[in-house]
Amino acid sequence: MTAHVIADDAEALAVAAGLAEAFRTEAPLRDAERRLPYAELEQLSASGLLGVTVPADHGGADVRQETLAEVFRLLASADASLAQIPQNHFVYVNVLRRQGTTEQRKSFFGEVLEGRRFGNAQSEAGTRHVQDIRTRLLPLPDGSHELTGVKHYSTGALFADWIPVLARAEDDNLYVAYVPRDADGLTVVDDWDGMGQRTTASGTVRLDAVTVPADRVVPHHLTFQxxxxxxxxxxxxxxxxxxxxxxxxxxxxxxxxxxxxxxxxxxxxxxxxxxxxxxxxxxxxxxxxxxxxxxxxxxxxxxxxxxxxxxxxxxxxxxxxxxxxxxxxxxxxxxxxxxxxxxxxxxxxxxxxxxxxxxxxxxxxxxxxxxxxxxxxxxxxxxxxxxxxxxxxx
CATH class of the missing domain: 1.20.140.10 (Butyryl-CoA Dehydrogenase, subunit A, domain 3)
Structure with a gap:
């Protein structure tokens, strides 16, 4: 995929305004018929908007959060489902910015600038509360990890290139594992049936002994220390x-x-x-x-x-x-x-x-x-x- 690289805040706002107008026309039909927005997300990726928070030393525009908030407001005024899909993308770009290693940032920020999309596999159903995460990230003898669990409300996962998965390690600390959408043992189920936000595809992600290399795991618990x-x-x-x-x-x-x-x-x-x-x-x-x-x-x-x-x-x-x-x-x-x-x-x-x-x-x-x-x-x-x-x- 080749994506445009947005230069600054002003360009990000102009691109978002143009996309919002383009997305507005078919928004009622997409919602009524639950037409999943694959084509629109390709437009979003190609526009360069998904890369606007990449730091400048990695080639991104590193826009202000005031700009990013306005980008989302513009998109949501046209199609709230479409606007919600990249919300987790930017959250997990931010996780890498905060806790990623130099090599992780270089690799993943390059992917983002090329238009790759992050989804999410974060929330779980049937637990005591929202922060009771039971998905497990267990060490393997070769230094990699094994990921097992079931996630719900996984907005964007169906459309993603990478799915960041929130999981607990043996010490019960939280980590984020960045898993490719086509990884063995990972299944995305399009079973979202919410009365609203119909085309977010916020369904289920199943992880059955998914192997994750060590260089795709980020210590998220350190963020809150x-x-x-x-x-x-x-x-x-x-x-x-x-x-x-x-x-x-x-x-x-x-x-x-x-x-x-x-x-x-x-x-x-x-x-x-x-x-x-x-x-x-x-x-x-x-x-x-x-x-x-x-x-x-x-x-x-x-x-x-x-x-x-x-x-x-x-x-x-x-x-x-x-x-x-x-x-x-x-x-x-x-x-x-x-x-x-x-x-x-x-x-x-x-x-x-x-x-x-x-x-x-x-x-x-x-x-x-x-x-x-x-x-x-x-x-x-x-x-x-x-x-x-x-x-x-x-």
Whole structure:
């Protein structure tokens, strides 16, 4: 595969805006018919966007997190499923940046710049909680490892060239094993049947004694032994997806009211767009979207500041800023996607229009992790000065 290499932040934003417009046209049909976006992901790879966080000394643009968040917001405003697929890609590029050896970074960053995609095999079902990881990475006599387990919600794995697998070693520490999609013993099952995010293919990955060379294993547990931004970066992108869903739903609602809705007979106006009550409601919704986008920008800049000078204090501020953005975008995405029907009226509920995809996507994606715990950490900090814990969901 030959991929374009994006030069800087401005080019990354321009490329993302162009792809969003291209992806928007067929988004309703892809969702309605569950057309998996193989062709669109090839476009994404060829565009060079997947390589924009590769460090400059490895040939990448190393864009700011503020830019990356805006890239995801733009893509999600067009197609939330398509935007979610590369979220884990960037998370696991970041893992290599933090804990990869010199040779691992050189090898994998080269793959990323060529357009190769990382999926994920992280979450498990039926365990005590989300961090109860039971997939095992066991040593073999020749220095390699054997990987065994079952993963669920494996967004992007079906489309990936490499599947990063979160596993525990004999000492119970967490590692990430980077496994090629076609490895012996690895099976990706397309069994995702969520009501929303239908084309993410967030299905099952089965690992049956998969052999992993030592140079494809990264000590992920070390990430959390000092100040870190792993969780903040991952959550920032989730917040950007939610902000994108909200913005996309608001734009769709406005277009529908302008072109398809009738005014209520008591309003005394000629078009629905002139109805003062609708104008008021759109203003309220726009205020919510603007607030979410503003908090997203604040959070992204906090992450960038912490990356420039990483300390316990800067990492904590980044995590809290992202927590605030994530809590707000969660509420806004669901609110605006629901209000679309309120302002657009009865016709908007026609299944053939598939406007409900915004609500289904918002309601599904915002279940990733509970916003109530974001608010808990904000409250603990503002009241008692308690810094947030170090983990991958904050």
């Amino acid at each position: 000092g100040p870190q931004l792993h969780g903040a970066v991952a959550q920032l992108l989730h917040a950007a997806i939610d902000a994108g869903i909200a913005g996309g739903a608001l734009a769709e609602a406005a277009e529908f009211v302008r072109t398809k809705s009738r005014p209520w007979f008591e309003s005394g106006v000629d078009t629905a767009a002139e109805d003062p009550l609708l104008i008021q409601r759109f203003g309220e919704l726009d205020l919510q979207v603007r607030a979410s986008e503003a908090l997203l920008g604040v959070a992204a800049r906090a992450v960038d500041a912490a990356r420039d000078e990483l300390t316990d204090a800067s990492a904590a501020e980044a995590s809290l800023a992202v927590a605030a953005a994530k809590a707000h975008t969660t509420a806004t995405a669901v609110l605006v996607a629901d209000a679309l029907f309120e302002v657009a009226g009865t016709r908007a509920a026609l299944d053939s229009l598939n406007l409900h995809r915004y609500w289904r996507d918002a309601r599904t994606h915002t279940l990733h992790d509970p916003a109530r715990w974001k608010i808990q950490h904000l409250g603990r900090h503002v009241l008692n000065g308690t810094r947030p814990p170090r983990h991958g969901l904050l």
